[in-house]
Structures are given as C-alpha cells and as structure tokens.
Amino acid sequence: MSAPVAGPGAHRPLRIAVVNNFFPPRVGGSAHMAASLAQRYAAEGHEVLAITAAYADAPETEERDGYRVVRLPAVRMPRLGWSIDFDLSFVTPHLRTRRRLRRLLDEFRPDALHLHGQFFDLTWLAGRYARRRGLPSLLTIHTLLVSERRRYDRLFRLLDAALVRPNLNRIAPRFVILDKLGLDYCARRYGVTDPEFFPIPVDTDHLDSAPRKDIRAEHGVDGPLIVSLGHVIPLRNRLPLVEAxxxxxxxxxxxxxxxxxxxxxxxxxxxxxELGVADAFVVTGAVPKDDVPSYLAAADLVAHDLNGGCGTASLEAMAAGTATIASVGEDNYPGVELRNGWNVLLVEPDDAEAVAANVIELLDKPGKRRALAARQQALVRNNFALDVVAAEHLRVLAKMAGR
Incomplete structure (x- = not known):
C-alpha cells in the first residue's frame, strides 16, 4: 500500500526524521511505537532517519528494517530511591552534541519530522530545528505526567507549566493524540486544540509469531495465569489487581x-x-519484545491498565487473542466503537471489587472468556493495525510537507 499523497511530485518519497529518546533495544510502548512506525514508513518507500539517545551497549549507528538509526551520547537520570524513579536518558548537554544533531538533520534534509514524547530534550532540540527551517513536525504524546500521590502530582503540574508547555510553544508542532485521556490532558495542560487523533499502532505481524518459550513451565504455573504486562509506574500501579x-x-x-x-x-x-497475597505474584522484570507473544499465549487473562487507561500492552494482548481487562470509557478512541462486555471488558479506574468480579467470572466461564478474546482481537486488528495507522500518519505528513 502506497502512502496516499497528492499534487505535484506526489510520488517522490518523503524524507522523515523520527525522533525519540526511547528506542529499541530499550523496551516500552513509546520505543516500540516509534520503531514500528519508522519501519513502516521505510517499507512504504520513504527515506527514514531515526535519532535517539544512547542506551546500554546499543551501537552508535546501525541500519535496521530499511532505515538508519543514530544514537547520540546521553546521560541517565540518577536513581534517587523515590517512588517516581524512571529509567530516563537525556542527550549529553554539550554543545558538540547539539551541533551533531544539527549536522545530522542538515545532511538528511528531512521533509518532515515525527517527534515522540513531549518532555524529552531531543523533541525540543529537533523541534526547534524544524521551526527555524520552516519544516513541519508531528509530536506524538505518550506518557502523561500524572500521579495519584498529591505531592508528585503537584511537581508534575509545575514541570508541565514551567518547562514543558513553554518548549512546546516554541516548537509549535502538530499534535498527535492517542486517546481521549491524552486529549483531555493536552487541552488542559498545554492548551492544545484541534490535534490529530490516531489510534495506538499495534504490530500484529509480531504478535503472530510462534511462542519462543514455555512460560508456564519456566515459572512453575499449573493453574490459572494472569499476566500484567508493562512497566509498573504510578499511572499503572497494579494496586487494584492486588486489592482484588x-x-x-x-x-x-x-x-x-x-x-x-x-x-x-x-x-x-x-x-x-499486607494482604497476605504476595506469594501469588511473580515479578519478571523487563523482557525482550520477542518474548511478549510467549507471555500472552500462556495467559488466561491480561490485566494491568486498571488506573484509567488502555495502552499499547493491553491492545497487543487483545490483538494476540487473550482476554484483557482495561479501565477507560467507551468513548476513549474517537471513531472506534467500544462496547463493554462485547468487544472490550472495562472497569472503573481503581475499582478492585469490579476487577475481582470480572476475573472470577472469566475464570469460571472459559467459553465466555474465549468469545470475548476473539471479539477483542477483531476490534484491534480492524482498527489499530500498524499498516492502517501508519497510512494515516503518512497522509498527514505528506499534506504538511506540501505533497
């Protein structure tokens, strides 16, 4: 499928710079989304350069999936022992690093930039480059700076107001919002009006791969298995599941x-x-992306988006055909019809009692669980598949670039 472009020069490929501090081999929804879209842009015949922060022992430059990746020197935020500690990397704040970023973009001569993450320094630096040169930029909002703890939430609001919003005003990107939660957040925190709405892209081809591991044998599981997939952060704290x-x-x-x-x-x-249920939980830590299908195949249920969300991991679980519980409204994805109990299973945020009731019912009724999983799978594959979502991104990028 070709990118839907129009006008003079419509068939000339776009040069697209994909910019994200998070990128594989780092794991996480933002990293995998940026890489999946970059791969799809390249597969459609466009020239793609991915710019990211150095991570672990990943090479400084590499060719992967038809595009080039460049990793700039970076520093990791220190771990302070706070409950909001994250594994964050920012590019080294040296003038030579900034000059290298400019040289990379000057040599690549992008027609448009696709930025990921509103509070990353690479987003701000590349966004300013685009603004100065009159280039269009898309900015996808991923993580929302919120916390259920009042003091941390106040800190996040301050950071948004004092640091993030002024930088976004300087680069003036076209915003890409993934769901209604992000839409409400960006309108409230950043004054965003009339953004682009694209569903979260799900790489269904990856999920169709055969399991590489016997997860049940590896962890000694004989009975029902609930997989809770995704990093544990305040926004996805797993407390409703524990309480259930x-x-x-x-x-x-x-x-x-x-x-x-x-x-x-x-x-x-x-x-x-405290509740005496710790023996029921096993924490695996981060796992390679290629192992995710194995965990989903082993699970009877998936539950982690229970604080008000339905993100990449939940959608991947649905696409894999595993019954999944989430906690958004039926209007969470504009243009996508969600019917609770039919093609999704939704509970109110932080409602442990509802989580318990739904888990028990689905474990008691495997036929109902399988039917729900099949309808969830069809929902995601029809509306969130990578090729469908990437085509919408390309349509907007081509329009912004004047094609």
Whole structure:
C-alpha cells in the first residue's frame, strides 16, 4: 500500500526524521511505537532517519528494517530511591552534541519530522530545528505526567507549566493524540486544540509469531495465569489487581500473576504483603519484545491498565487473542466503537471489587472468556493495525510537507 499523497511530485518519497529518546533495544510502548512506525514508513518507500539517545551497549549507528538509526551520547537520570524513579536518558548537554544533531538533520534534509514524547530534550532540540527551517513536525504524546500521590502530582503540574508547555510553544508542532485521556490532558495542560487523533499502532505481524518459550513451565504455573504486562509506574500501579486478589484467591486459590516489566513504583508489592497475597505474584522484570507473544499465549487473562487507561500492552494482548481487562470509557478512541462486555471488558479506574468480579467470572466461564478474546482481537486488528495507522500518519505528513 502506497502512502496516499497528492499534487505535484506526489510520488517522490518523503524524507522523515523520527525522533525519540526511547528506542529499541530499550523496551516500552513509546520505543516500540516509534520503531514500528519508522519501519513502516521505510517499507512504504520513504527515506527514514531515526535519532535517539544512547542506551546500554546499543551501537552508535546501525541500519535496521530499511532505515538508519543514530544514537547520540546521553546521560541517565540518577536513581534517587523515590517512588517516581524512571529509567530516563537525556542527550549529553554539550554543545558538540547539539551541533551533531544539527549536522545530522542538515545532511538528511528531512521533509518532515515525527517527534515522540513531549518532555524529552531531543523533541525540543529537533523541534526547534524544524521551526527555524520552516519544516513541519508531528509530536506524538505518550506518557502523561500524572500521579495519584498529591505531592508528585503537584511537581508534575509545575514541570508541565514551567518547562514543558513553554518548549512546546516554541516548537509549535502538530499534535498527535492517542486517546481521549491524552486529549483531555493536552487541552488542559498545554492548551492544545484541534490535534490529530490516531489510534495506538499495534504490530500484529509480531504478535503472530510462534511462542519462543514455555512460560508456564519456566515459572512453575499449573493453574490459572494472569499476566500484567508493562512497566509498573504510578499511572499503572497494579494496586487494584492486588486489592482484588483476596477475593480471587478465595475462589481460585491456584491463580498466579506474572508482572512483566520494570518496577519503578513498588507500592503494589508492599500492599500484597499486607494482604497476605504476595506469594501469588511473580515479578519478571523487563523482557525482550520477542518474548511478549510467549507471555500472552500462556495467559488466561491480561490485566494491568486498571488506573484509567488502555495502552499499547493491553491492545497487543487483545490483538494476540487473550482476554484483557482495561479501565477507560467507551468513548476513549474517537471513531472506534467500544462496547463493554462485547468487544472490550472495562472497569472503573481503581475499582478492585469490579476487577475481582470480572476475573472470577472469566475464570469460571472459559467459553465466555474465549468469545470475548476473539471479539477483542477483531476490534484491534480492524482498527489499530500498524499498516492502517501508519497510512494515516503518512497522509498527514505528506499534506504538511506540501505533497
């Protein structure tokens, strides 16, 4: 499928710079989304340069999936032992690093930039480059700076007002919003009006790959298995699942929960010990992307977006055909019809009682669970598939670039 462009020179490929501090081999929804879209842009015949921050032992430059990746020197934020510690990297604040970024973009001569993450320095630096040269830029909003803890939430609001919003005003990108939660947040925090709305892209081809591991054998699971996939952060704190476990275990005492992802916010572990359900939880840490299909294939249920969300990990679980619980409204994806109990299973945010009731019902009724999973799978593959969402991005990028 070709990118839908129009006008003089419509068939000339675009040169697209994809910019994100997060990029594979780093794991996470933002990193995988940026890489998946870059791969799809290249597959459609466009020239793509991905610019990111150095991470672990990843090479400084590499060719992957038909495009080039350049990693700029970076520093990691120190771990201070706070419950909001994240694994964040920012490019080295040396003048030579900024000059290298400008040289990269000057040599590449992009027609448009696709920026990811509103509070990253690479977004601000590349966005200013685009603004000075009159180039269009898209900015996809990923993580929302919110916390259920009042003092941290006040800090995030201050950072948004004093640092993030002024920088966004300087670069003036076209915003890409992934769901209604992001839409409301960006209108309130950044004054965004009339953004582009694109669903979260899901790489269904990746999810169709055969499981590489026997997850149940690896973790000694014989009974029902709940997989909770994604990094543990305040926005996805797993507390509703922990609070639901006493009731679930009373009905299904052999249930186990695999929490798959880095733990940046450990309140759920403390609460599990308080409730006497800690033995039901196993924390795996971060796993390679290629292992995700194995975890989803092993699971009876997936539950991690229980604080008000339905992000990449939940959509991937649905696309893989695993029954999934989330906590958004039925209007969360404008233009996509969600019907609770039919093609999605939704609970109110932080409602442990509802989580327990739904988990118990689906474990009690495997036929209902399988039927729900099939309808969830069709919903995601029809509306969130990578090729569909990438085509919409390309349509807008081509229009902004004057094609």
């Amino acid at each position: 476990m006493p009731a679930i275990l009373a009905r299904h005492p052999d249930v186990r929960v695999l929490v798959v992802g880095r733990v940046y916010h450990d309140a759920f572990l403390k609460r599990a010990r």
